[in-house]
Amino acid sequence: KGDKLNAMYIIVEGKVKVHDGDHIFTEFNNKEFFGEYSLIDSSVRSATVTAMEDTKLLRLDQADFHKIIEDHVDVSKAVLKALIKRLRNNNILEERLTQNSIKIKRQRDELDEQKKELEELNATKDKFFTIIAHDLKNPFNTVIGLTELLMDRYSSYDEEKIREFIRQIHKFSNNAYNLLENLLQWAKSQTGRLEVNPEKIDIFELAIENKSFFEEHAAKKGVTLNVDVPIRTYALVDKNMITTVLRNLISNAIKYTKSGDQIIVESSLTEKLIEISIKDTGVGIPQKNLKEIFKIDSSISTQGTADEQGTGLGLIISREFVEKNGGTIYVESEEEKGTKFTFTVPLCND
Known part of the structure; x- marks a missing residue:
């Protein structure tokens, strides 16, 4: 590799390998040849050739080759034919290598995805047993x-x-x-085992139902619970799932809101979605925790304003249920000023 010797070699006896370090590109046997590109190209050799057994070679220098083809056209044709065949074989090999590379990449991506799924399953299992064992x-x-x-x-x-x-x-x-x-x-x-059964639901009625569900609990803590959702705001969702989401988010808001403060359930419309927000004036969430609260492997858990305990499981379930209904969920918060959880669901225009 790196030599500037402009010559082709023909194997009379023996066997050689073409390699770069430990990586072997190919092997040549008796009556085969290598280095043919050197007859027409003066570039340095891109690989090393090493004898694998006792080997005899015939050497044809570039200068001698030029003299031969001047007098013998048939030699030129034979060499060109050999070069074309070698190039064609190289093209076939390159195509196979490309296909193998694509296949290997696909398999690597699948393995990475399986690894990620296993990590999530382990995190889920750990979270589950932690909750059972402690919370x-x-x-x-x-x-x-x-x-x-x-x-x-x-x-x-x-x-x-x-x-x-x-x-x-x-x-x-x-x-x-x-x-x-x-x-x-x-x-x-x-x-x-949890199926999504979407139906036409009035979000206003659902919000009022959940307000009634939590009203006594909120009142005991001195927290005001309000609903600001227009009547006849229809969504296409699984009612049980979205009820679970609302209850988890409202329960969370009550937990972290002080006596005398308020919680508002409100909504707004876009072209295809309904945005539902649960906004409180509670203690807020530290910025460093905002990106972690929806993750299964997160261990973030803080006491409520009346020393209520939490596991973070409600937020994880809320995210899963919202996503199963074709929506997204996100949070905005500022410490000592409050938190706003917003999730989207598909609008029903029928």
Whole structure:
């Protein structure tokens, strides 16, 4: 490789390999030839030739070749024919290499995709077991502890203390139920058993239903819940899924909003979509966390303004359900000023 010797070699006996370092391009045997391009081109050799066994070669220099073809036209034709054949073979080889390269790239892309899916499955499994082992277990431990206290010392507590125990039991039982409901929905989604059944839904009515669902809970915390959605705003969605999304986002907003503040459920229309927003004046989300809150492998979880616990599972489910209904979800937030979750769903014009 790199030599400027302008000569072609014919193998009389033996065997050689054409290579660049450890990479072997091809091998030539008895009565085959190599270096034919050197007869018409003065460029340096692009590869190295090494004998693989005892080998005898005939050498034809470029200068001698030029003298021969001046007197023998048939030699020129024979050499050209050999060159054309070699070029054609090289073209065929190059085409095969290109096809193999494309195939290898496709296989590599498929492997990368499978690797990504496996990583997501592992993250999903880890998240699932973390929630079961910690977040679902804790409320039941608290309920068991409170009921044991009531059973053992019921007569020593006054009526107000007993009511407080009952309120706490109700609170933790409700939290466990909501978390379990989300886990069941999530499990169905992950196993492909959750079908999307789109139908014509009035988003105004759906928002009012969910306002009524949370009104007592919001009032107990001193949070005002308002709906600013035009009547007869129709979307083509799976009602159960979008109800789950609204409940998760409203519940989240209540959790991180202080007493005296408000939450607004509002909507706007584009040509083909409805944008639904849940806006609060709560504590906000740090900028560094905004890109992570919808990810399954995220461990972001903060306490609410009344020390409510969260897992982040509701937001993950919300993203999946919105995407299954042909929409997108995003968040805007500023610390100590509030958060606005917005998701889109297909507009129904019928």
